[in-house]
Amino acid sequence: MSTFLGMPAARGGSAPDAAAPDTLAGVGRPDDPLHWGASFPDAARTALANQQLRRNLGNATxxxxxxxxxxxxxxxxxxxxxxxxxxxxxxxxxxxxxxxxxxxxxxxxxxxxxxxxxxxxxxxxxxxxxxxxxxxxxxxxxxxxxxxxxxxxxxxxxxxxxxxxxxxxxxxxxxxxxxxxxxxxxxxxxxxxxxxxxxxxxxxxxxxxxxxxxxxxxxxxxxxxxxxxxxxxxxxxxxxxxxxxxxxxxxxxxxxxxxxxxxxxxxxxxxxxxxxxxxxxxxxxxxxxxxxxxxxxxxxxxxxxxxxxxxxxxxxxxxxxxxxxxxxxTVLADEAGRSALHCIRCSACLNVCPVYERVGGHAYGSVYPGPIGAILTPQLTGEKSDLPYASTLCGACYEVCPVKIDIPSILVELRAREVELGGAAPDTSDRVWQAAMKAASFAMADGDRFRRAARVPRVLRAISRHGVIRRLPFPGSLWTRSRDLPEPPRQTFHDWWERRARQARQEDER
Amino acid sequence: MSDARSEILSRVRDALGAAAPTPARIPRAYRPAGEHAAGSDEVLDLLVDRLEDYRAHVHRVTAAGLPGLLADLLGGTPGRVSGRVPGAAPARGARSAVVVPPGLDPAWLAGLADVDVRADTRDAPLAATELDEVGAVVTAARVAVAETGTIVLDGEPDQGRRAISLVPDVHVCVVRTSQVVQTVPEAVRLLDAHPERPLTWISGPSATSDIELDRVEGVHGPRTLHVVLVR
Known part of the structure; x- marks a missing residue:
């Protein structure tokens, strides 16, 4: 089983709404209260641009x-x-x-x-x-x-x-x-x-x-x-x-x-x-x-x-x-996910979630937002969903859950299933991700291959500024469009470890 | 098509299937009771602290002092309690009437001779609109929980129908000190003798935090809650 811990590419859904954020009118009443609006990555991008919303949420949470x-x-x-x-x-x-x-x-x-x-x-x-x-x-x-x-x-x-x-x-x-x-x-x-x-x-x-x-x-x-x-x-x-x-x-x-x-x-x-x-x-x-x-x-x-x-x-x-x-x-039939039904709707997991705090509830496109929504919504609808990726897996939700729902583990399980299933009609970025995952799995399956592959990113030090890389060319842009990449170290861990062992041996011999 | 009931039950059984989780023994290592006895000074002080945190008004009197305090609170002839209680200005005019449940101890109301006191019973209930014209309600209580600042009413004759402690804007709740327990489990185990009674757990006046999570006391339920602890 392969487990994908990253962020999916945006797929489906409408383009981000460019309307002024300070309007009184709400988002309207959707046909399906468990599935509405743009996909999570698109909706999150719109929400993040709304300064008023972020202030309101930051204060409240x-x-x-x-x-x-x-x-x-x-x-x-x-x-x-x-x-x-x-x-x-x-x-x-x-x-x-x-x-x-x-x-x-x-x-x-x-x-x-x-x-x-x-x-x-x-x-x-x-x-x-x-x-x-x-x-x-x-x-x-x-x-x-x-x-x-x-x-x-x-x-x-x-x-x-x-x-x-x-x-x-x-x-x-x-x-x-x-x-x-x-x-x-x-x-x-x-x-x-x-x-x-x-x-x-x-x-x-x-x-x-x-x-x-x-x-x-x-x-x-x-x-x-x-x-x-x-x-x-x-x-x-x-x-x-x-x-x-x-x-x-x-x-x-x-x-x-x-x-x-x-x-x-x-x-x-x-x-x-x-x-x-x-x-x-x-x-x-x-x-x-x-x-x-x-x-x-x-x-x-x-x-x-x-x-x-x-x-x-x-x-x-x-x-x-x-x-x-x-x-x-349907949720009950899923042994790995059924504990989502323990939820007593307290919302403590929303208030501690770094993702929820920044994007707010509407980005989840469901009446159940936040960490619990990210597991409950796709389980209730049984539909393919990007909500399991709406998390950094930091574990704060599990810490505060009064009935100890292990939300991070269920999120990982749901991500893994989605990767196993693959997309019915993957778009370009989906195909790139899948190719990247296959390449990573090839490199990681063998010690020598991994060692050689791990040295490659050193070349990226040339384009880093103040310890971070903000933009990579395609396909790396799929990663850097929503986050910074830390500057790769001069030396890989493997190389550091080998040199350290070598030095220790030399000192012993002296 | 089968009926919804049997279909849902069969879906549940299918979902659990052979891999049904085995019924767990419930770990109950939490405190079944507090370290202080019901009615002890520690428990009473805790209750007062919690209630005041919710901005309820708390009064501690002896049984002999109760009628005077109620008169003071509800606009009757002032009794032996001297001085007006802060935040307890007596209602005057159309809303000066007081509603009481049928089983309230009549001695409590001895100081209210010149107040319009109306009894409400299950057989002869006041309409909601009539209760809306009443300024205050006096009830007893079944049990109180110190740690959470909670009073529980169970609808018995000294507490009355749920509506009478809801619609009037001032609720005066009389609690005997012996009824105050420390923890929630102690109260639940006392109430489970009659779980069928309509229960209302009250922790302070009605409140909302819906606007920027800023707590505002007093929304639809009584905006003023007086808790009278009688020793």
Whole structure:
């Protein structure tokens, strides 16, 4: 097996967008939330040129990294909690059929209705039918990655149903006709001034003298959504956890929009990936410690709601749970990659990733960006993808993952598979890469050949400036167009070692 | 075409196949409990520190002092607690009404004789729009977690329906010191006697960090949270 650790050539996709970066309008809503926009190398190049975006992201990710490090550091048994969390998720996958059936039994016994959806279209149809049956054309929504993944809002809109996002960041993204760029903080690519402008232009009832103070912006969102919360007939949510042995569902949030949606409407529809289970109620003690500290960098998030079916006289009196596959069973079938399903969507891996910090979420062309997105997205879609290359393999994502997903190893595995498969119709640069890889493998397979080959780059010292080479002629330009090459040393390691041994021998003989 | 349920379950079984990972023994080397007893001074001080970090208002009183404090907080006739608590200006006018769950200890409300106190029950619930007209809510709690600054409500008669502690803008939550445990696992194992109850875990007032990760307290849930620790 050969493993390719480099960067792929750009292939497919549209040319980089040359539009002004400071526009209010977002990237638009794509047909496929798991695969949109230009290829990663093209999208990354565009994003890197956007100074505002890099400043916004740099500020936000450095803030949250520091917060997370502080609150994780004060937990004496953090590593033990990670071990338990990882093992629990592995156990869930190993026993998934029986746990899903147990969850279904317990939800049903408490008055809930369980639906199963093989793919996005089936899930969207189930939800749309349920909403229409309640005779309403507007629903309130709690932030949910699963419903983002299936494009539920767009599907409901086609049925004449308006889905109102109530999480502040999701509201910003929705108003700007944008896509989320972060799992936890979907509007992380926007700064306060841009958000003020979006509210003024698109919210309809924003106070005309609105400033860009975050408190004022939050109060504008509160006023805008209040009436909708108090009158909504149907709410749609995702779920952070579902407890198989009790049928309990849990939603973790901050603003209270989740509680509003989960408590006030008559009907609640929850869409949940089949991997979100935990075996027993007590297992929540592990994840309720891991998740908030990893995601928002808080000791605990402001609000966590747990409900079990229907509680007479308290909260929604009609509860539907939609269990979603949509590619998850394909991921499960892959022994090397299935631990991507352990993910609890905390987004710690995004915040520490040097690649994410510079290019932002949109470059990944998926609702799941960052390191976890780079493994989960191609596994869910089963499509050829350059996302496994959107990483330096520095390993920071694995260090912070609360359920110990070994993202770097899975990335390497996915790269290796892509190299093994080859391209269906490789372009010029693909062919050059493949030729270079073949040549490298020929040289490295034999000690003498490698020694001779390793001496060749010394000639490049002639064109280096200040220790780096910025431009090489083709085919070397394929490498230097996106990175510098360090100046090759005067002497190869082999030569240095031999000379050193020779000198040692001479000294011994003296 | 088979139905979605059996197809998904069979896909899962196929995916696991012969190479199904063996069910693992779960390593539980993490702390099942803290080193301090429930209700101890160490645990209470920790809880207060965490709550104040979230910008909740914390008050420590004796059982005898509770009615006076509630009167002070909620605009009734001031009781034995002297002085106004910072950040706790009593609401006046249309929003001066207070909603309470049906099982709240009536003695707690002794200082609120001249306040419009409305009881809310599962059988006779106030509408969401009516709750929106109410200024404050008083509830008890099931358990509190010191390390995370968390209070858990479980919907029993002294805590009421979830909506009453959500819609009013001020939540006064009364916690007995004996209910304060140190760690999350201690609370979960207490709650697992009744996992079917609707649970609300509250750690400070509602908040958002969605704008440049700058934390703002007070969004859709109560913007002011008072936690009253009663010894």
């Amino acid at each position: 450095s803030t949250i990294r520091a917060k997370r490090a502080r609150v994780v550091g004060e937990v004496p048994d953090w590593e033990e909690l990670r071990d338990a969390g990882s093992a629990l998720k592995a156990d869930v996958l190993a026993r998934l059929p029986e746990l899903l059936e147990q969850l279904e039994r317990n939800v049903t016994a408490r008055g809930g209705v369980v639906h199963w959806a093989r793919d996005a279209a089936e899930a969207n149809r189930i939800v749309a039918d349920l909403v229409r049956a309640k005779g309403t054309d507007e629903v309130v929504k709690v932030k949910s990655m699963a419903t983002q993944e299936i494009g539920l809002n767009e599907a409901l809109a086609e049925d004449g149903i308006a889905a109102v996002e109530t999480d502040l960041a999701e509201l910003i993204v929705q108003l700007a006709d944008d896509m989320p760029s972060h799992i936890l903080v979907p509007a992380i690519h926007r700064n306060r001034t841009e958000i003020r402008d979006i509210f003024l232009e698109r919210m309809g009832d924003a106070p005309p003298d609105l400033t860009d103070v975050p408190r004022e912006l939050a109060m504008a969102a509160r006023a805008h959504l209040r009436r909708k919360f108090l009158s909504a007939k149907v709410a749609i949510s995702g779920a952070n956890f579902a407890v198989a042995d009790t049928g309990t569902l849990a939603v973790v949030e901050s603003e209270g929009n989740g509680r509003m949606c989960l408590t006030l409407p008559e009907t609640l529809i929850t869409v949940m990936g089949i991997e979100k289970l935990v075996p027993t109620f007590d297992d929540l003690e592990v994840f309720l410690q891991l998740l908030p500290r990893s995601s928002t960098g808080e000791r605990m998030n402001p609000y966590t709601s747990m409900w079990t079916g229907v509680t007479p006289g308290d909260g929604p009196q009609e509860f539907h749970l939609v269990l979603l596959d949509n590619g998850r069973t």
